[in-house]
Amino acid sequence: MLEDTLSRIEKYMRKAPDKGLVANYIPELATVDPNQFAMSVCLANGQQFSCGDVTTRFSMQSISKAFSLAMALGRYGDGLWSRVGREPTSNAFNSVVDLELGGGKPRNPFVNAGAIVVTDALIGGRTPKETLAEIVQFVRYAVGDADIYINEDMARSENLTGDRNWSLAHFLKSTDNLYHECELTLGTYFHQCAIELNCQQLARAGRFLAGLNPEDEMIANRHVRSINALMMTCGHYDGSGEFAYRVGFPGKSGVSGGILAIVPGVASVAVWAPGLNSFGNSLLGTIALEQLSLAMNWSVF
């Protein structure tokens, strides 16, 4: 049933006339071929089903924010919320005005400003290298596979062109909500976004958020619940309402065209299609998740 559904979805996506537009504000992403598609599903019984270009690697980008948040909640618990909010926003993921209106407290941990604060918190007294090693280790552990690395060219590419993130970091600094130098925190954040994995690995990475490996608890249950709630309300930025309406379970998107979606207690789903919609979320990835949700009756509503 699931296998048939996946092959039907892949056929549909290969023929889709509108594949969206790849992100061009990060030069390394602008060169990615939009005619690629992959989907992978991990189930509670340990089975994994996949279709498409499942072994091609892509950078996690904002999907990494769900993992840095998991680590920060583990380390600081509710203390984290004094620095970052938990509310959705109708402004873009890299909005400056949102941050100014919030007096330097980002709306949520998934918009860029919020994720920069979370990474800043993760650094604590560590060096960026140590912090990144911990983040990569966490992702490798979640996947159960050590074959996961940072794409240095991607990180460098974003560092050179990420003026918007630089402005967010400087604004945060001006309101005392960035504890390290901008270059230090942003350097770490750009590298975190440049962690590469393939679609099969991403689906496995999400199992702890779906509660699929309870014997191997990575973070407390209450943090799993919090992260899923935030993925549902904020995981697709100003397109989160539309995603919840159409798909019906939590998801976190990345500007590389990947989405990690969680059907609590049932499945961890990864999809990758590099072309984006106007909110910066994967166009075909969202349609694929909608089709999967309908076919499997996986909406939580």
Ligand code: DON
């Ligand atoms: O900071 C950025 O702009 C990127 N590294 C990540 C943004 C992103 O993935 C937004 N997602 N859809």
